[in-house]
Amino acid sequence: MDCKPMSTPMETNLHKLKETAADSELADSTLYRQMIGSLMYLVNTRPNICYATNALGQFMCEPKQLHLVAAKHILRYLRGTIGLGLKYDNVDLNLHGYTNSDWARSVVDRKSTSRCCSSLGSAMISWCSQKRSSVA
Structure with missing residues (x-):
């Protein structure tokens, strides 16, 4: 029986992102770090971008062009879902x-x-x- 842990699609995509980025050219690290910092701030009110922001934050030392494109993709997602939010009911306070x-x-x-x-x-x-x- 094979005892290897199964990887989730998100982890598989993160692994592919790391492999594909090896051939990509370096991005502007200052711009990339500012974008990731802004996304980390937004995670407090938009937890749906938490995993993607965390995954891209792992490449802040040497960001590649591919990582910058992925960060811009998150920003486009946020622009398209600006009217969405979390609704909190106060019916049950357990x-x-x-x-x-x-x-x-x-x-x-x-x-x-x-x-x-x-x-x-x-x-x-x-x-x-x-x-x-x-x-x-």
Whole structure:
């Protein structure tokens, strides 16, 4: 029986992005870092871009042209969905907490990512996602 962890489509795309970027030319690192910083700020109100922003943030040391194009794609997505938002109801005020760890499922560097979130009623009041510093 094969015990390899299955990769999700997003992880597969991240792996492809890393492989494809090897042939791409370098992008303007200052512009790229400003874009990723702005997207990280927006993640507080638009959690739907969290994974993509995190994935592109891993290439801030040597951004390639391909990474810059992907960051611009996120900005175009945000422009097209500017009228969308999160709706929080205050009917049920129970506190819920959830945690998860993926145990080295990243196909890029084999490091684990731990995640947690807390909600009060229907409102997400905190969340975190942290890549571990060592390989599991």
